[in-house]
Amino acid sequence: MEDKDLKYMELALELAGNALGRTSPNPMVGAVVVKDGRIVGKGYHARAGTPHAEIHALREAGEDAVGATLYVTLEPCCHHGRTGPCTEAVIRAGIKKVVMAMTDPNPLVAGKGARKLRDSGIEVVCGVLEAQARRLNEIFIKYISTGMPYVVLKTAMSLDGKIATAGGESKWITGPRAREHVHLLRDRYDAILVGIGTVLADDPSLTTRLPDREGRDPVRVILDSGAATPPGAKILTQNSQAQTIIITTGEAPPDNVKQLESAGAVVIKVPGSDEGIALADMLRELAGREITSVLVEGGARVNGSFVRDKLVDKVNWYIAPKIIGGGKAPGPVGGPGIKLLNDALQIENIEVHDLGNDICIEGYVAVR
Ligand code: AOF
Ligand code: ZN
Secondary structure (H helix, E strand, C coil): CEEEEHHHHHHHHHHHHCCCCCCCCCCCEEEEEEEEEEEEEEECCCCCCCHHHHHHHHHHHHHCCCCCEEEEEECCCCCCCCCCCHHHHHHHHHEEEEEEEECCCCCCCCCCCHHHHHHHCCCEEEEECCCHHHHHHHHHHHHHCCCEEEEEEEEEEEEECCCCCCCCCCCHHHHHHHHHEEEEHHCCCEEEEEEHHHHHHHHCCCCCCCCCCCCCEEEEEECCCCCCCCCCCCCCCCCCCCCCEEEECCCCCCHHHHHHHHHHCEEECEECCCCEEEHHHHHHHHHCCCCCEEECCCCHHHHHHHHHHCCCCCCEEECCCCCCCCCCCCCCCCCCCCCCHHHHHCCEEEEEEEEECEEEEEEECCCC
């Protein structure tokens, strides 16, 4: 691998990141065309259904693509999806060499794209800045290879690990910068999920509000086995482009379901479990609707269920330097918990964000 490869791939990754939160269910992809040490084309994938990164970069390069090197953050596709195969465009443009960060985990591509290019005489190099490319598309990789959405657990607690007082007051534990940071997460992930308890207690709108630009609202998902969401709740009445999905089980009274549907909600029935809703089934159902990532902003009960079922991929843990106290004041993760410390979820690859008076610990659940 050469220094210039790193430089151009870094640029391609940066271009890809321009579409953070906008490409679902597709990956973020960036591409750069380089001819005789000069950048002649750049592009990124902006939205599902629109041209892939390679196509934008090749178009910009035009005739200059002949004999040039294409840097791309993901293996070029060779299938007919919403758009045509990029491999054909790359070959047609006269590209001599393709440097890619990673193979495409999409089973429809999965190495076949690279083979097509090699078969037509193009030199192919794979694995440049692969770790960065995998991190950029952590959501897409999980979704396309498992059929499950990527799950991020977000919570805000006091220094002594409370999410509310013993009396139930919870607004606001963290300050404005931490709350703004949460809205960046809402802007990025496909769906936000809470339990009926949160809807009844706080009547949240669960939309994205950003100070400096227009945000994109996540699909709102409510775990509500008995369909008890009031039709006047803000998640149903507040103006938003995003759908509201109410997850129920067989126990929901049909009249309530009808009322919620006429209030504009999509009501989905999933199997129940001893603990309420079978969460893995629910997540698979969401993935079937092209929801590739879910931000869980639940209370203690919902968070406890996700942790118990080992469904969490990543955490965003906001901590405010206040001490609330009280043996009965709830912590972020409820339920019976575990007996042995050895069974605790381990968080790794931690990053700490400084948010004024508060901090956020962001990290990945270790796979064991
Ligand atoms: C993208 N953008 O820049 C690249 C992708 O339905 P389609 O035609 O948009 O195909 C989507 C698939 O194409 C996607 O799952 C991935 O495997 C591959 N590459 N996708 O959206 C891109 N290069
Ligand atoms: Zn493509």
